[in-house]
Structure formats: structure tokens, C-alpha cells
Amino acid sequence: MTGYASVQHSPLGAGGDTPASTAPTARMGLEIRSVNSRFLDLSFRLPEELRQLEPGLRELITRQIKRGKVEVRASQDAGDGAALQAPNxxxxxxxxxxxxxxxxxxxxxxxxxxxxxxxxxxxSSGQAAPDEAAWMQLAAQAVDALREARAREGARLTKMLQGHIAQLRSLADLAVPLVPQLVEQQRQRFLERWKDAMALADGSHLPESAQDRALTEATAFAIRIDVAEELTRLRSHLDEISRLLDKGGDIGKRLDFLIQELHREANTLGSKSAVLEMTRISVDMKVLIEQMREQVQNIE
Known part of the structure; x- marks a missing residue:
């Protein structure tokens, strides 16, 4: 998920009771940006004097963030009381x-x-090493702020996905009564064909054989267009997705798999379609599922 966090800190000079001793010695700044990605991709933009902080920052971030393209920027500016040291x-x-x-x-x-x-x-001028403990504390604050921003976006994505789930359920409900209607229409069509065959029979062809063939074709057609199992599985996948969204946590990969299964069932509905209305339902389902796929890749 996308998110942004920026934190700054100005530590005070150590020692002494004079006002100068409490003046900020440096200003520390840390920015973390994240954009959508299926996997965790960390990159660091650190000045040379802070390069040694990268392993600690990487460990801290990977413990709390699992997905996204994350960029970390750090800067340290000398405070007003800091004096330049002469090169040797x-x-x-x-x-x-x-x-x-x-x-x-x-x-x-x-x-x-x-x-x-x-x-x-x-x-080479004797510049002091960065205070790693202070930087890790600052980084922890930045990661917490980033997680809060990503959580807010996650809530918006969850609401959108739940809306898509409701639409898919409605489409599945529209598809349910179509199958028996199609079977009955096809049965009537085959019976008409059988009657035509009876009318053309010249006595050498047995009526029972024509009727048996018509019934066999009607049965095969009913089996071919029966999508009850696909609709049952589709509803089951929707129930599981809804449950995971309510549960929260590290669910991105499981959602990826379930979206693939939804797409498989919608494709099967389209391949078994015998009327234009069922084809339209399948297409509408696949549009919604594709929109869900794009957003699910953003969820951690």
C-alpha cells in the first residue's frame, strides 16, 4: 500500500549548564515512502556519513512491513552551534x-x-560517528507513522473490496435461475425435433430411437451448461475473502490466490454460457474481479 512518513529530531548538546550547551547540535531527518508492490522492495538514499545505519534500518523495517516498494531517505544537518573542523x-x-x-x-x-x-x-576531519540509537528510535517513529498511513488506506481498500464482493454475489444470484430455464428451453427444443422426426418417419425408423436420441442430447446439454458447482465455489471464495478482510493482518498472498480462483470460476461460467445474458454476467464478474486483483496486490 502507499504511504508516507516524515520525522525530524534535534538532539541537544551534552554537558554543561550554559545555554549554549542545550542548543541543538544537529537536525536529524528521516522520510519513508511506500508505493504498491506485490513484494517488499527496500531502497535507501543515505548520505555517506549515515551509510552505516542501513543494516539496522533494513532489519527494523522488514520486521514490520511485508509488502510494497519502500524508499528510505535520511539527512543530518549541522546545528547552529556546530563548528567546521579544519582539514588535516x-x-x-x-x-x-x-x-x-x-x-x-x-x-x-x-x-x-x-x-x-x-x-x-x-x-578525514574527525567527524563524529552518527548516534545509531537515536537514529533507530527516530526510524521506529517513522515506521509507526507509515503503518498508520497504510492502515488508513487499507480501510479504504477493504470498503471498496467489500462493495465488489456484494456486486459479485448479486451477479451470482442472477445466474442461478437461468440454468433451469435454459435446460427447460432446450428440452422443449429437442422434443420438437423429435416430433419432426416422427412426422418424417416412414415406418422403417423406430420412433423410440429418435426419442432416445433427443433425450440423450437434452441430458448432455443440461450437464454441459450446469454451473451450480461453479456458483457454489464462487460464493465460497467470496465468503473467505470477506472473512479475511474482517480479520486483517498479513493476508495479501491468500487474497491473491482467492482472486485467481474467482477468475477461474467466472471464466468457466462464460465457457458454459448458452445465452447472451449468462455471457454478460460472466463478463461483468470478470471486470469486477480484475479490479479486485489490482487492489489486492496493494494489501499487506
Whole structure:
């Protein structure tokens, strides 16, 4: 299911009783987005200084989210009280030497700016490691907010699916009386054919044989168009889907299977159809089932 959560936190500086010691040292931000997917697909957009957090974030998210294409973004901005640290001498020498070599080969290459140098030496300037415990706490808040957003969407999807289930039940009810009507119509048609055969008989053909053949064809036709079993199974699948939606939880894969079975029964109704009205019912069912299939893939 789709969802979005964004949380921020500004930890206070440690130690001291002066106002400066309680000023925020950094601003931590975490965003989690999820879109529809049949499986869990995690991707991380983390700055280099936070790359070490990925295993912990992955474990935290996979424990609580089972489906969806999930993207995680994290950022950490220095607070007002944070001061830039000067790069060490060895790093500056290496950068200057590399720049000289590159410009020997590429005379038109742009010289490095102060900002470029600071960015390149950020990892060698003694920058403190991220507070993993604080980040995991922040991530837990973000995952909870994401699950709440997905739960709200899940409630909307459940309401829509229950509406489709009600429509499918109505279509099944329309199909039930059609079968005996069709059988009776076909029986009358075969009897008329038998009477025609009787009228054309010249005495060498036994009437019983023509009647037996007509009854055999009528019986075969009744068996061929009997969809009572398909309608029973379809109703059973609808009952199970409704039960799972009421139960909630990790039901996505089971719903996928049941939707496939619904589609199978609707196809069989269409293949056994002997009148246009039954064909229309089958088509309407398959349209509703396909709409349910698209939405069921979003449910966790």
C-alpha cells in the first residue's frame, strides 16, 4: 500500500549548564515512502556519513512491513552551534597533488573551490560517528507513522473490496435461475425435433430411437451448461475473502490466490454460457474481479 512518513529530531548538546550547551547540535531527518508492490522492495538514499545505519534500518523495517516498494531517505544537518573542523595537513597535500596532476593532463579543468575541499575532506576531519540509537528510535517513529498511513488506506481498500464482493454475489444470484430455464428451453427444443422426426418417419425408423436420441442430447446439454458447482465455489471464495478482510493482518498472498480462483470460476461460467445474458454476467464478474486483483496486490 502507499504511504508516507516524515520525522525530524534535534538532539541537544551534552554537558554543561550554559545555554549554549542545550542548543541543538544537529537536525536529524528521516522520510519513508511506500508505493504498491506485490513484494517488499527496500531502497535507501543515505548520505555517506549515515551509510552505516542501513543494516539496522533494513532489519527494523522488514520486521514490520511485508509488502510494497519502500524508499528510505535520511539527512543530518549541522546545528547552529556546530563548528567546521579544519582539514588535516596530509589531506590537503594529497588533494593539491591530485589537482596538479589532473590539470597537467586537462589544462582547462576548473580549480577546486573551498567548498569542494571541505566536502572532500569531511570524512578525514574527525567527524563524529552518527548516534545509531537515536537514529533507530527516530526510524521506529517513522515506521509507526507509515503503518498508520497504510492502515488508513487499507480501510479504504477493504470498503471498496467489500462493495465488489456484494456486486459479485448479486451477479451470482442472477445466474442461478437461468440454468433451469435454459435446460427447460432446450428440452422443449429437442422434443420438437423429435416430433419432426416422427412426422418424417416412414415406418422403417423406430420412433423410440429418435426419442432416445433427443433425450440423450437434452441430458448432455443440461450437464454441459450446469454451473451450480461453479456458483457454489464462487460464493465460497467470496465468503473467505470477506472473512479475511474482517480479520486483517498479513493476508495479501491468500487474497491473491482467492482472486485467481474467482477468475477461474467466472471464466468457466462464460465457457458454459448458452445465452447472451449468462455471457454478460460472466463478463461483468470478470471486470469486477480484475479490479479486485489490482487492489489486492496493494494489501499487506
Amino acid at each position: 595537513h596530509q589531506a590537503l597535500q594529497k588533494i593539491a597533488a591530485l589537482q596538479g596532476k589532473i590539470q597537467d593532463w586537462l589544462p582547462d579543468a576548473r580549480a577546486l573551490s573551498v567548498a569542494d575541499v571541505l566536502r572532500m575532506t569531511a570524512g
